[in-house]
Amino acid sequence: xxxxxxxxxLVEPGGSLRLSCVASESRFSFVGMGxxxxxxxxxxxxxxxTTSSGSINCSDSVKGxxxxxxxxxxxxxxxxMNDLKPEDTAVYYxxxxxxxxxxxxxxxxxxxxxxxx
Numbered sequence: 001x002x003x004x005x006x007x008x009x010l011v012e013p014g015g016s017l018r019l020s021c022v023a024s025e026s027r028f029s030f031v032g033m034g035x036x037x038x039x040x041x042x043x044x045x046x047x048x049x050t051t052s053s054g055s056i057n058c059s060d061s062v063k064g065x066x067x068x069x070x071x072x073x074x075x076x077x078x079x080x081m082n083d084l085k086p087e088d089t090a091v092y093y094x095x096x097x098x099x100x101x102x103x104x105x106x107x108x109x110x111x112x113x114x115x116x117x
Contacts, residue, residue: 001025001106003094008111015115016082021094021108023075031098033070033077037090037113044093048079062088084115 007019019035034049034057048058048068056068067080077094094108 001096001099003096003106003108005092005094005108005111008092008113010114010116011084012117013085013115015084016080017084017113019079019081019092019094019111019113021077023096023106025099026073026075028099029072030075030096031102033075033094033096034068035077035079036093036095037088038093038110039087039090042090047092049095050077081113084113086115089113089115 002024003021005019005021007017009017011017029052032049032051035047036044037047038044046059047062048066050056050068050070052072065083070077090113091110092113093110095105097105
C-alpha cells in the first residue's frame with residue numbers, strides 16, 4: 001500500500017497551504033488517517049488525525065489554524081494549513097493505520113513545508 005502526498009512548498013508567514021494524501025488501496029478503509037511532521041533535530045510528532053467514524057485528534061500547536069478532512073471511500077486525507085508560522089517548517093508525513101489489521105501502519109514519503117520570509 002502506498003500513500004502519496006502532495007501540496008508542500010515554500011510559503012511566507014501567515015500564508016496557507018493544502019496537503020493531500022491518496023492511498024493506492026481503495027477496497028478497504030483505514031481506521032485512522034492523519035498527518036505527522038518532523039522538523040530538523042526533532043522527533044516526529046502528530047499534527048492531526050481523523051478516524052473513519054469522524055473523530056478528530058489535533059495537536060494544540062495547530063488548533064484553530066489547521067483543518068483535517070477525509071474522503072473515507074477513497075482513502076484520501078487533506079490538511080488545510082492557514083496562518084502558517086516559521087515553527088511549522090518540517091517534513092509532513094501522511095499516515096494510515098488499521099487497514100488490514102489493528103496494528104498496521106503505513107507512511108508516505110513526506111513532503112517539505114517551509115515557512116519563511
